[in-house]
Amino acid sequence: MAKPKVAFYWCSSCGGCEEAVVDLAEGILQVVEAVDIVFWPVALDFKRRDVEAMPDGAIDVCFINGAIRMSEQEAMANLLRRKSKLVIAYGSCAWMGGIPGLANLTSKKAIFDYVYHQAPTISNGSAVEPLPRTDVPEGELELPEFYEKVKTLDQSIEVDYYLPGCPPTPKITLEAVEAILKGALPEKGSVLAGDRALCHECKANASKPEKLLIKEFKRIQEVIPDLSKCLLAQGLLCLGPVTRGGCEARCLKAGMPCTGCFGPLEKVHDYGAKALSALASIVDSRDEAELARIFDAIPDPAGTFYRYSLPASLLGGRRQVTSDK
Amino acid sequence: MSEAFNPRIVGFFCNWCTYLAADLAGTSRMKYAPNVRVVRTMCSGRVDPQLVVWAFRNGADGVLIGGCHPGDCHYQEGNYKTLRRMGLLRTMLAQLGIEPDRLRLEWISASEGERLRDVMNEFSAQIRQLGPLETKSSVISSQSSVAQAAP
Ligand code: SF4
Ligand code: SF4
Ligand code: FES
Numbered sequence: 001m002a003k004p005k006v007a008f009y010w011c012s013s014c015g016g017c018e019e020a021v022v023d024l025a026e027g028i029l030q031v032v033e034a035v036d037i038v039f040w041p042v043a044l045d046f047k048r049r050d051v052e053a054m055p056d057g058a059i060d061v062c063f064i065n066g067a068i069r070m071s072e073q074e075a076m077a078n079l080l081r082r083k084s085k086l087v088i089a090y091g092s093c094a095w096m097g098g099i100p101g102l103a104n105l106t107s108k109k110a111i112f113d114y115v116y117h118q119a120p121t122i123s124n125g126s127a128v129e130p131l132p133r134t135d136v137p138e139g140e141l142e143l144p145e146f147y148e149k150v151k152t153l154d155q156s157i158e159v160d161y162y163l164p165g166c167p168p169t170p171k172i173t174l175e176a177v178e179a180i181l182k183g184a185l186p187e188k189g190s191v192l193a194g195d196r197a198l199c200h201e202c203k204a205n206a207s208k209p210e211k212l213l214i215k216e217f218k219r220i221q222e223v224i225p226d227l228s229k230c231l232l233a234q235g236l237l238c239l240g241p242v243t244r245g246g247c248e249a250r251c252l253k254a255g256m257p258c259t260g261c262f263g264p265l266e267k268v269h270d271y272g273a274k275a276l277s278a279l280a281s282i283v284d285s286r287d288e289a290e291l292a293r294i295f296d297a298i299p300d301p302a303g304t305f306y307r308y309s310l311p312a313s314l315l316g317g318r319r320q321v322t323s324d325k
Numbered sequence: 326m327s328e329a330f331n332p333r334i335v336g337f338f339c340n341w342c343t344y345l346a347a348d349l350a351g352t353s354r355m356k357y358a359p360n361v362r363v364v365r366t367m368c369s370g371r372v373d374p375q376l377v378v379w380a381f382r383n384g385a386d387g388v389l390i391g392g393c394h395p396g397d398c399h400y401q402e403g404n405y406k407t408l409r410r411m412g413l414l415r416t417m418l419a420q421l422g423i424e425p426d427r428l429r430l431e432w433i434s435a436s437e438g439e440r441l442r443d444v445m446n447e448f449s450a451q452i453r454q455l456g457p458l459e460t461k462s463s464v465i466s467s468q469s470s471v472a473q474a475a476p
Pocket of ligand 2: 249262
């Protein structure tokens with residue numbers, strides 16, 4: 001049997017997902033041996049025209065990381081979709097919008113105003129802004145269009161599978177590759193990780209009280225937590241109870257509470273609202289004023305609970321009222 | 326906002342108190358603003374914040390949650406949970422461009438038909454003043470596995 005043809009591409013991302021592929025360490029050799037990499041701009045010298053020259057469906061599996069922020073990314077996603085039998089959203093940005101998706105708390109105009117006009121490091125006397133088309137004596141120049149909102153990959157193209165994580169861990173990446181090679185993939189549209197809450201993987205779970213109640217939220221720099229005990233019970237905002245497991249509780253092992261990068265469990269429709277609900281419910285107070293004081297320790301609930309999933313959320317981001325369009 | 330704006334309000338009323346108050350207001354033939362579409366829930370504590378967000382996404386201009394008075398929850402703790410969740414939710418909604426006043430929490434017991442009427446009227450007037458919410462324009466149509474069917 002011919003080796004499966006595999007492609008990697010990045011859209012609006014930090015590069016961490018690319019690192020994650022390299023992070024497979026010896027694992028990568030296994031992968032490289034088993035597959036034929038036909039496109040991977042970060043590591044190998046292939047160009048867009050090489051992809052364009054392929055017949056439709058020529059790529060067996062394409063891993064795309066990053067969210068969709070600009071038209072050029074969407075065009076590449078469309079091209080790769082056409083050329084690929086399977087498209088896998090690799091990482092939480094491609095799946096849910098990720099960190100770049102937090103830009104949906106503001107607007108394109110506000111971003112442009114700051115970046116091109118107000119930032120202390122900018123000197124832009126003639127108030128130029130990038131435009132999709134500009135006429136110069138030599139002809140017309142084109143730039144990718146910066147979209148109003150950040151989109152998830154599946155808000156642009158059809159996606160077959162999702163790999164969660166910021167970035168996905170070597171373990172779930174290799175498991176996915178194995179499933180592909182063996183033809184053992186689950187139902188289309190599945191998230192390729194377990195469907196149990198992260199707490200089940202955390203060694204501190206045994207110490208978590210049955211009925212967890214906390215009086216205050218502490219910030220990570222304020223305490224030296226006892227790592228053998230549940231961090232949430234110690235007042236650190238840990239999203240383990242509402243986050244999909246599969247990461248082997250990596251952050252917890254390093255003494256950090258979970259920030260939710262593996263996204264929601266299967267039955268959840270809005271990760272942020274669910275996470276907020278779970279965290280608020282365990283606060284040990286019945287008094288409105290006291291509750292308000294306790295919640296002051298979570299000054300940015302949208303950024304905390306939708307950290308990786310704002311574009312995929314029910315509201316998608318901040319509502320654009322006419323005045324801030 | 327124009328006179329023609331007729332707010333759409335979703336009311337989640339607990340089966341043991343506020344829903345009975347609405348019943349009482351009805352049987353006593355009280356007149357009140359007809360803007361609230363009532364959903365009966367067993368307890369205010371069953372109103373998942375996802376449902377509130379879902380309502381706002383799908384055309385509600387306001388959401389009113391009605392539960393038993395503190396100490397009176399049929400399931401002991403439900404309304405305290407509601408109190409904790411909705412306070413934080415209002416802060417988060419404000420960050421998402423939804424005025425926190427569009428989400429209101431009221432304790433109305435089974436015998437408080439008149440209070441129910443007053444709250445319905447007041448809240449309708451308040452939402453009328455805030456104007457239509459229109460979240461649709463900011464929601465990206467999605468085939469996403471995260472946001473699909475109703476919760
Ligand atoms: S809440 Fe966090 S620290 Fe506690 S058991 Fe769950 S994952 Fe571990
Ligand atoms: S502990 Fe949470 S934030 Fe850390 S890798 Fe796992 S899911 Fe992601
Ligand atoms: S039963 Fe009414 S609030 Fe719980």
